[in-house]
Amino acid sequence: MPIAMNLFIGALLCNAIPHLVCGLTGERFPTPFARPRGIGLSPPVVNFVWGAFNALIALLLISSADAHFAQADDLIPAAIGFAVMGLYLALHFGKVKQRQKQP
Numbered sequence: 001m002p003i004a005m006n007l008f009i010g011a012l013l014c015n016a017i018p019h020l021v022c023g024l025t026g027e028r029f030p031t032p033f034a035r036p037r038g039i040g041l042s043p044p045v046v047n048f049v050w051g052a053f054n055a056l057i058a059l060l061l062i063s064s065a066d067a068h069f070a071q072a073d074d075l076i077p078a079a080i081g082f083a084v085m086g087l088y089l090a091l092h093f094g095k096v097k098q099r100q101k102q103p
Helices: 003-025 044-064 072-101
Strands: none
Touching (some): 003 044
16 A cells, blocks of 8 residues: 555544544534634534544545555554654644633
């Protein structure tokens, strides 16, 4: 499977997690649909749908490429995509939360 696709799959799966968790626990969380984008808070249902969409696209990419992730050649790029997206999201939302705390 192409390395870029595996990176993208990892990033999508990582992005799905906080949105699914916030949606399922009834928490508001930033999404691309909030105003301002990625900073404003979206309702739990929007978060659940966005998280489910991210997971669905990742799963469709995995199934369409007949990926098994049994080989390191496939798993390592997906893990890197997951980690890079996770670090980006942690830094971004850390800044968002800091701004929200300021008066």
